[in-house]
Amino acid sequence: MRIATWNVNSVTARLPRLLAWLESAKPDVVCLQELKCATDAFPGEQVAELGYEAAAYGTGRWNGVAILSRVGIEDVRRGLIDEPVYEDASEPRAIGATCDGVRVWSVYVPNGREPGHEHYAYKLRWLEALRGTVISESDGARPFAVLGDFNIAPTDEDVWDISLFTESTHVTDAERKALAVLREAGLSDVLPRALKYDKPYTYWDYRQLAFPKNNGMRIDLVYADAKFAGSVTDAYVDREERKGKGASDHAPVVVDLTV
DNA sequence: ATGCCTGGGTATCCCAGA
Numbered sequence: 001m002r003i004a005t006w007n008v009n010s011v012t013a014r015l016p017r018l019l020a021w022l023e024s025a026k027p028d029v030v031c032l033q034e035l036k037c038a039t040d041a042f043p044g045e046q047v048a049e050l051g052y053e054a055a056a057y058g059t060g061r062w063n064g065v066a067i068l069s070r071v072g073i074e075d076v077r078r079g080l081i082d083e084p085v086y087e088d089a090s091e092p093r094a095i096g097a098t099c100d101g102v103r104v105w106s107v108y109v110p111n112g113r114e115p116g117h118e119h120y121a122y123k124l125r126w127l128e129a130l131r132g133t134v135i136s137e138s139d140g141a142r143p144f145a146v147l148g149d150f151n152i153a154p155t156d157e158d159v160w161d162i163s164l165f166t167e168s169t170h171v172t173d174a175e176r177k178a179l180a181v182l183r184e185a186g187l188s189d190v191l192p193r194a195l196k197y198d199k200p201y202t203y204w205d206y207r208q209l210a211f212p213k214n215n216g217m218r219i220d221l222v223y224a225d226a227k228f229a230g231s232v233t234d235a236y237v238d239r240e241e242r243k244g245k246g247a248s249d250h251a252p253v254v255v256d257l258t259v
Numbered sequence: 260a261t262g263c264c265t266g267g268g269t270a271t272c273c274c275a276g277a
Contacts (some may be wrong), residue, residue, distance in 0.1 A: 034266095036266065168277080206264035247261090
C-alpha cells in the first residue's frame with residue numbers, strides 16, 4: 001500500500017496538479033490539508049474519475065482536510081475527541097478513516113503565529129486533543145498513523161538555519177514536547193528520504209527564492225504506530241511537486257507499506 | 260533551471276500562511 005500526505009494550499013487551485021500527481025504517483029490513500037473549500041465544494045467527482053473515494057471536511061476560506069482512498073474508506077470521523085475551539089469556532093483540521101484495514105488521520109495542526117499569541121496556546125491545546133484521540137484510537141490491533149502538516153519541526157536539523165528561528169513558532173520546546181508525548185503514546189516519526197540534497201524538507205516558503213536555495217523545513221510528518229512503522233519499506237519527499245508554476249508551498253510525503 | 264509569494268474573500272485591499 002502507498003499512503004501519502006500533502007498540504008495542497010487550496011485543493012481548487014491545486015486540482016490540475018493533484019489529478020496529474022494521483023495518476024503518476026498512484027497512491028492508494030492520500031491525506032490532504034489546507035483544502036480552502038467547504039465540504040460540499042470538494043472536487044469529489046474529479047478524483048472519483050481516477051478511482052478515488054473521498055471524505056472531506058472543510059468550511060471554506062481556511063483550513064480543511066480530506067482523505068482520498070482507492071482501497072475503500074470506512075468509519076470516517078471528523079474532528080478530534082474533545083477538540084478545542086478558536087475564537088468560539090471549531091475548525092476543520094482533522095479527519096480520520098479506515099482504508100483497507102489501516103486507520104489514518106489527516107491533520108492540519110494550527111500554525112500558532114507566534115509564541116505568546118492566543119493561536120499558539122490553541123495550537124498546544126489542539127495537540128493535547130490529538131494525543132487523546134491517538135490514545136483512544138491506536139489499540140495496536142490495526143496499523144495506525146497520523147499524517148499531515150504538524151507545523152512543528154521535530155529537531156533543529158529540520159529547518160535550514162536554526163539561528164533564524166529564535167522567538168519563532170515551529171521549534172519551541174513546548175511544541176516539540178507535544179511530539180514527544182505522541183511518541184510516548186506509541187507513535188514514531190517515519191523519516192522520509194530526500195530526493196535531492198541531504199535534508200527531507202517538505203515545505204519551502206514561496207518568497208525569497210526559498211525553494212531554489214533549499215531554505216526548507218520538515219513539518220509535514222508521518223507519526224505511525226509500531227504495526228504501521230514496522231511495515232514501511234520506503235518513504236520519500238516528492239520535491240518534484242514543489243517545482244514550477246502552480247505548485248503548493250508543501251511537497252507530498254509518500255510512504256510505501258507491505259500491508 | 261526550481262527563480263525572488265500565493266489563495267480566497269469582506270475584493271481591487273486584507274488576512275493568513277510558517
